[in-house]
Amino acid sequence: MHQLFPPSSNDTMHSVVSKFLQSSDSRLRTAAVWALVNLTFPTSSPGTSARVVKLHNNGILSQLKNMVNDPCLDVKLRARTIIGQPMTCGDGSA
Helix, strand or coil, X not given: CCCCCXXXXXXXXXXXXXXXXXXCCHHHHHHHHHHHHHHHCXXXXXXHHHHHHHHHHCCHHHHHHHHHHCCCHHHHHHHHHHHHCCCCCCCCCC
16 A cells, blocks of 8 residues: 555655546546455455555545546446445544
8 A cells, every 4th residue: 555655745746546546548547446446345354444544544535436427437337336335434434
């Protein structure tokens, strides 16, 4: 996860995942969303909850909520898959 979300003192630096999710190229958005599906599923896998917390803290889950209306059908469906998974961030929020 350090490769995807490197610790940075510069708050304006966005993660690679965030940049790919915002890309105008639907292939990059699709690949990024599929990577997130693989990082968050299955929810019972060891380390999944820590990854979900990291994604939440980096604003990725909020970004995914905006992608449920993406013009690319694959991106739209995968974003809905991730959001629909029963996952919590320790405080009961998704």
